[in-house]
Amino acid sequence: MLELVIVDDHPAVRSGLIGLLEEGEGLRVVASAATAREGFEAIADLRPDIALLDLHLPDDDGLSLCLRTRALPMPPRVVIYSAFANDGLAVRAAIAGASAVLAKSAPPHVLTAVLRGEVRPTVDPRALRALGARLEAPELAVLGMLVHGVAEEEVATTLGLTREQALARRAQILARLDGRRPLAAA
Amino acid sequence: MTQTRIMLADDHAVVRRGLRLVLEGEPDLRVVAEVGDGAEAVERGLRDDVDLAVLDISMPRMTGLQAARELTSRREGLRVLILSMHDNEQYLFEALRSGASGYVLKSVADRDLVEACRATMRGEPFLYPGAVRALMRDFVERARRGDTPPDDPLTPREVEIVKLIAEARTTREIAGELVLSEKTVERHRTNILAKLGMRDRVELVRYAIRRGLVEP
Numbered sequence: 001m002l003e004l005v006i007v008d009d010h011p012a013v014r015s016g017l018i019g020l021l022e023e024g025e026g027l028r029v030v031a032s033a034a035t036a037r038e039g040f041e042a043i044a045d046l047r048p049d050i051a052l053l054d055l056h057l058p059d060d061d062g063l064s065l066c067l068r069t070r071a072l073p074m075p076p077r078v079v080i081y082s083a084f085a086n087d088g089l090a091v092r093a094a095i096a097g098a099s100a101v102l103a104k105s106a107p108p109h110v111l112t113a114v115l116r117g118e119v120r121p122t123v124d125p126r127a128l129r130a131l132g133a134r135l136e137a138p139e140l141a142v143l144g145m146l147v148h149g150v151a152e153e154e155v156a157t158t159l160g161l162t163r164e165q166a167l168a169r170r171a172q173i174l175a176r177l178d179g180r181r182p183l184a185a186a
Numbered sequence: 187m188t189q190t191r192i193m194l195a196d197d198h199a200v201v202r203r204g205l206r207l208v209l210e211g212e213p214d215l216r217v218v219a220e221v222g223d224g225a226e227a228v229e230r231g232l233r234d235d236v237d238l239a240v241l242d243i244s245m246p247r248m249t250g251l252q253a254a255r256e257l258t259s260r261r262e263g264l265r266v267l268i269l270s271m272h273d274n275e276q277y278l279f280e281a282l283r284s285g286a287s288g289y290v291l292k293s294v295a296d297r298d299l300v301e302a303c304r305a306t307m308r309g310e311p312f313l314y315p316g317a318v319r320a321l322m323r324d325f326v327e328r329a330r331r332g333d334t335p336p337d338d339p340l341t342p343r344e345v346e347i348v349k350l351i352a353e354a355r356t357t358r359e360i361a362g363e364l365v366l367s368e369k370t371v372e373r374h375r376t377n378i379l380a381k382l383g384m385r386d387r388v389e390l391v392r393y394a395i396r397r398g399l400v401e402p
Contacts, residue, residue: 010271011296016204083198084401104198111200 002116005046006032007039007065008054008081013104017052017111024112036060043069048076050115052102055082055089063096063174070097070152071167079114087127094123094147095173123147131177139173142166190307191235193219195227195250196242196269205240205269205295212300224248225363228256231264238303241286243270243277244401247363249349251277251284251398255342258285265306269295275320277398278313283338288312339381345399347374351387352394 004027008014014032021027030046033039036057043051051069055062066078078098082089085103093101100121102114113119128147132140138159145155156166192209194217196202202220209215219234221227225247231239239257241250248256254266267288268281281289288302291314302312313321340348343364350360357375361368384390394400 010201010204010292011294012201012204012208012292013198014204015207015296016198016200016202019203019207020200104200108199 002027002050003030003046003048004028004050004052004115005030005039005042005048005076006052007034007036007042007057007062008032008052009034009056009058010054013054020108020111021115024108027112027115034058036062036065040065040068043076044072047074051076051078052081052115053078053098055080055084063092063098064171066093066096066098067167067171067174071163077117087124088131090121090123091127091131091143091147092174092177094121095143095170095177097146097152097170134177135173139169139176142169142173146170187214189214189216190303191216191218191237192303193217193221193227193231193234193236193239195221195224195239195245195253197222197245198242201242201292205299208296208299209303215300215303224250224253227253231257232261236264238265238267238306240267240269240299240303242292243268243272243281243398246353247350248346249399251280251286252342252346252349254281254284254286267299267302267306267312269299272398273316274398275324276396278317278320279324280398289317290314340378344374344378344381345397347371348378348390348394348397349399351375352391352400 006014006017006029018029018032021029030048031042033042036059053062053065057065062080066080069075069078080093080098080101081104082101083104085101090101099117100114100119102111132143135143141159142155145158156163159166161169192215194202194205206217209217218236219230221230224245227239227241228248241253243250250268254268257264258266266286267290268286269290269292270277271292273291278289287306288311290298290302290312298314305312346364347360350363357368357371361371382393384393
């Protein structure tokens with residue numbers, strides 16, 4: 001039985017997911033939260049196998065919550081849930097350490113397949129090039145490894161960074177891709 | 187006890203599922219139809235035995251607002267509620283103009299939807315507190331300036347075509363969808379651009395996004 005925490009600010013989405021997953025085999029919702037803060041607490045406390053995170057949350061965005069979630073010891077797999085799923089988002093989600101992006105319009109059988117990890121996400125090479133063009137060379141190395149499925153610890157080791165430094169670097173990359181001013185290096 | 191027969195329209199199956207759970211917890215409400223886009227909502231809403239249509243504002247093919255306009259003008263007595271993720275005055279005003287008797291925010295649907303359905307069936311409007319404030323402010327401002335509300339420059343048919351153009355449909359596809367000739371679609375397109383003082387599709391898409399006809 002795979003345990004799941006849902007973070008989404010829409011009550012209809014939360015109850016819809018719980019209702020839907022109750023019927024299927026092998027997945028169980030252990031907590032649902034409406035904000036990133038509550039969601040992070042639930043994930044840290046309950047240690048689920050999977051976290052399903054809405055991209056737009058009232059107090060944070062799903063990708064930064066994803067990064068923080070993946071920094072936990074023995075973190076869950078993260079699936080980003082969005083009404084606006086596109087190829088660019090798939091690349092950014094990979095940088096944040098998510099294992100997949102799921103469109104809210106996906107039919108129930110796709111939803112359960114992605115949550116169970118039965119569908120391998122693919123990254124569109126054009127979206128990858130477009131986003132890559134906006135990054136510096138050292139950032140490109142991180143991007144390349146992450147979208148090719150290199151484990152997060154291995155990325156850090158390869159670059160001679162500590163776990164925290166590697167996470168800070170990834171947060172910076174996301175900020176740059178979102179057009180925000182990169183935070184000072186931690 | 188008479189049950190209110192409800193049609194749910196939302197393009198996300200998960201959301202429909204959640205809304206159904208919220209509504210079916212109440213003995214006086216029953217979901218009798220579920221649809222995934224606005225055009226289907228019009229079709230079923232006109233044909234099926236439903237008292238109330240709950241329409242998501244942003245759906246493919248036809249928005250909830252367009253569907254509301256069709257349903258309220260073509261089927262007397264059918265009540266409509268608009269569900270929206272946008273706490274936005276323009277959408278709210280459009281919803282009321284389209285004949286909906288209420289506007290419910292998705293972020294509080296678990297709290298408000300049941301009450302909204304009951305209010306609507308009693309023949310009362312349902313608005314969340316922020317919406318009431320927005321309407322009052324708008325009313326007061328208009329009264330001070332002495333204007334009347336501006337009319338929509340586009341006809342409902344033209345609005346339908348704008349949405350389909352913004353969804354990147356070809357002229358042929360639009361003609362097929364609306365059962366018009368390609369020539370008529372072209373003519374509508376020219377008229378729309380002239381009315382709005384726009385040059386091309388890019389400007390039209392921006393307009394469609396501003397009006398909530400498509401998602402950015």
